[in-house]
Amino acid sequence: MFKGKVLVAQGGGPTAVINQSMVGAVLESRKFRNVELVYGATHGVRGIVDENFLDLTQETTHNLEMVAETPSSALGSTRDKPDLKYCQEIFKVLKAHEIGYFFYIGGNDSSDTVRIVSEEASQAGYDLRCVHIPKTIDNDLMVNDHTPGFPSAARFVAQAFMGINLDNWALPGVYIGVVMGRHAGFLTAASALGKKFPDDGPHLIYLPERTFDPEQFVSDVRRVYDTYGRCVVAVSEGIHDASGAPIITRLTEHVERDAHGNIQLSGTGALADLLVDLVKQKTGIKRVRGDTLGYLQRSFVGCVSDVDQREAREVGEKAVQFAMWGERDGSVTIHRTGFYSVDYHFTELKEVAGKTRVMPDNFITEGGNDVTDAFLMYLRPLLGRGMPDAYRLRNNYVPKVLKP
Amino acid sequence: MFKGKVLVAQGGGPTAVINQSMVGAVLESRKFRNVELVYGATHGVRGIVDENFLDLTQETTHNLEMVAETPSSALGSTRDKPDLKYCQEIFKVLKAHEIGYFFYIGGNDSSDTVRIVSEEASQAGYDLRCVHIPKTIDNDLMVNDHTPGFPSAARFVAQAFMGINLDNWALPGVYIGVVMGRHAGFLTAASALGKKFPDDGPHLIYLPERTFDPEQFVSDVRRVYDTYGRCVVAVSEGIHDASGAPIITRLTEHVERDAHGNIQLSGTGALADLLVDLVKQKTGIKRVRGDTLGYLQRSFVGCVSDVDQREAREVGEKAVQFAMWGERDGSVTIHRTGFYSVDYHFTELKEVAGKTRVMPDNFITEGGNDVTDAFLMYLRPLLGRGMPDAYRLRNNYVPKVLKP
Incomplete structure (x- = not known):
């Protein structure tokens, strides 16, 4: 000393x-x-x-x-x-x-x-x-x-998707939320922690640990929409094609790079808009909305x-x-x-130093579009006390009179 | 009865x-x-x-x-x-x-x-x-x-901009956050409730109650940036030009309308991206970021x-x-x-029924790019108990040795 x-x-x-x-x-x-x-x-x-x-x-x-x-x-x-x-x-x-x-x-x-x-x-x-x-x-x-830093950001993402799921249930359609994470999908995967009931979203989760195939994505969305009449998707900003090129570069002509040579992924809504257009064009579903969770993920106070x-x-x-x-x-x-x-x-x-850890395979489902219970067990204790909970009305349906 | x-x-x-x-x-x-x-x-x-x-x-x-x-x-x-x-x-x-x-x-x-x-x-x-x-x-x-519904959404927007301001202070640049509100700017104006110190953002607030002039906007941003070395902007999604046409229609070729004939403003990051490009091109400032607060404003749980x-x-x-x-x-x-x-x-x-109230004139500054104390007095009690607070380190600067 x-x-x-x-x-x-x-x-x-x-x-x-x-x-x-x-x-x-x-x-x-x-x-x-x-x-x-x-x-x-x-x-x-x-x-x-x-x-x-x-x-x-x-x-x-x-x-x-x-x-x-x-x-x-x-x-x-x-x-x-x-x-x-x-x-x-x-x-x-x-x-x-x-x-x-x-x-x-x-x-x-x-x-x-x-x-x-x-x-x-x-x-x-x-x-x-x-x-x-x-x-x-x-x-x-x-x-x-x-x-x-991750647990709090993860909690924000979980609470955001908990609300997004409720909103999407109330006014059904397809919702695509883009989450931060260049190479590691942990934060995007955290969106699953807002789920409670089996039909809750996010129904699909796309991580940078897996190659993003636009055709498979569209087919996944269509399948979920046909099942539930709605679909909530969480997508990492870092999703890439088989060559490793970020999907966002398919759209933007002039990409911005930082001092570390990284392409700018945050601070633009381009990826969400690109995916929304893709779903609209390929499925014909009318109500398709996209959000980029942006800087709120790391800075929201409260x-x-x-x-x-x-x-x-x-x-x-x-x-x-x-x-x-x-x-x-x-x-x-x-x-x-x-x-x-x-x-x-x-x-x-x-x-x-300078190394990057990504999601282990046992945290990702075989289909590559969801997370496993092992991941939920890993993340849940990190979110801390007082996590909000979502409730719904029970299905006491009144018998129809006119069209029984 | x-x-x-x-x-x-x-x-x-x-x-x-x-x-x-x-x-x-x-x-x-x-x-x-x-x-x-x-x-x-x-x-x-x-x-x-x-x-x-x-x-x-x-x-x-x-x-x-x-x-x-x-x-x-x-x-x-x-x-x-x-x-x-x-x-x-x-x-x-x-x-x-x-x-x-x-x-x-x-x-x-x-x-x-x-x-x-x-x-x-x-x-x-x-x-x-x-x-x-x-x-x-x-x-x-x-x-x-x-x-x-407004007070809770306003609280979300205030807490979001409180964090955005801190984030933008840490990594300076221009930040543009787009807030919901087609004709009324109340929710965008709520961004001002996160301010504490005189140099805190949002430094500029653009509301649908005033005509949006892109040249004036760029000039405002440049002035703030020259003063503080950074600039946080809150913009309503409903900003429009002198003819009443939404600024977002300047960009998108195919606009979507709902059953009430309204153009779709939410669920896309297009307006933020448009304004970011405008500031980049006209001012030459390098770090310009945009977020669209999106559906989280009305659905965030917690x-x-x-x-x-x-x-x-x-x-x-x-x-x-x-x-x-x-x-x-x-x-x-x-x-x-x-x-x-x-x-x-x-x-x-x-x-x-079917009528729309907008912000009264005494809630908007003469320049049309900020809110008045009357608005802060109006909104503060609605936000309720336990609003978070932001603190900063005091400026006890150490005298320079090499370049005094």
Whole structure:
């Protein structure tokens, strides 16, 4: 345990509970006597190279607790991914401010940033402890049973589809809801957690773990519609054809790519509209509607899992404990130990960094258009307490008089 | 007060609290000795002509209470608008089942249905009491201070934009959120209720009460972006040009119309995508994202105003009381009597039926791109208890060392 300042930063897409992790790391750091000051970099690594630090040792515990319960990244975030030159700028700043401990909260891109910074620091002989704190609504970090941020986003998606199913029952037709998730279908699959009765939707769930066949899709929709007189579909934004090309690229002429080379999937309703047109044209069903759940999935204020909040707080705390009492850099990972309980391990960065976990086969039905009970068992405890429930009237039909 | 069966039905778009009104009417009806049985027609007037009735006298009070708290229309809904022939079919069925009291829960199209049925019944000499129970997330019924369903949808929109603002602060750019509302901008205006700090979004709000000028819009966005380095915009799906043509028709070649002749605005992300492209092209700003809040606004399970629930329940109860103790048909209307309290009146159907109320001028700023404090005062008490709050870190900036 060496003397030094602590620096906390947040990277990638915000979540409902990422501030819990930040506050967990800050408050735990403030307890250690070898820590002189606790800084927060604004907008991730970008804030480091720009030397934009908030002194979180001057922040009240009360306000930190209030911020912890506020969704999105209170320090701001970034999509920047440092290369060697960027890292050298980072070291220059860290050295100037005598930073000894760097905690970066983020997903697989951010964990790769931590890995690069860690390696470069080591090669440069700079005494810096780098710890990655997990966060992603995509739930796609390796080694982890699940990742903070996912349970709350999953709860939002489940509650959204619970309502969508009721709405679609009241005014029947086909409804297609597009859910976030580039490579991993966990969040889309969460739509199934709103189901209660056997005829409830979503009746069909399409995940990026399987190839999306438009003809099979249309045929599936027609079959469900013929059975129930309606059809609710959950589709991942990341669905792709056999070649791996996202279905959305079939429509848009000019695709936008981020710093990581990823095609922009969110922030546009194009995929839902494309699928709606496809169903209208091929089936002749009149009432076909599509929604893209969009940024509400990760930012909506007022839909959070208490399990998620608790775990997000704990990975922040554990990160500081691992950094202070341990001898190496790493990533905090979550491991399930009961139904339901978890423990936290300190994993080598290379095991997590830049890798993507997808849904295991036993979570997906053979037909590839629904989830299994194993998935429901996996997800249910993560959604936490107080999940809403949907009720319906019983079918006490009055005998017909005119047309008996 | 004459003997007869009670028939309750739900029309138009579902809301989070429309089942409260249904259950209020059912439970109150069950107390009257002149009421033999209480039926519910499935899918509105369509269920009447199809003779699809549920016997709600055989439903448990407990399950009715559970259904009351469940969003969407538990009896099912319809977009059908009866003409004379349709009405004659209705009377035939009502007569066969000895229905004496007809309660129809819906918006301005549904209230017009009640007016038509009422007039036709009167001309046909059929002894039928017809009462319209107000419901619409659009908040556009005449005479009413506000309408059940709107406060909960408004709360959803406020909480959504509260989160969107935090998300947009963390990863700055331009965000455009499209909100439901064909002619009335109340729901879009509700986005302002998520604001706390002076620099919070939505920074711009575009309503169907004002002509939408794309050039002014782009110029507004650029000004806000130059000031804050980001911009959150709330736009009503019903925005139109000077000729009254919806902006969405500028893009789509084949528009879909419903039975009332309305162009389909919801269930497509086209308007948001159109506005995003416009801002990208005209301003050169890179990160521009659009969402269409879609059906979640009226169906999301787990975001409801307790004030809305209470009032929705009361208009159902009052409808039965007005019908039983009164001598005429009418519509239950809500009137504000304090800050905050309401009373219920029984209004002539022709005052409400088929008419549309829009935002009064004093709720809209002179520039036409924001709402006034008068609107915030109007809406705040309707959102109910336990509104979430957003907190931020204080700006205790650390002095720069390298570039002071």
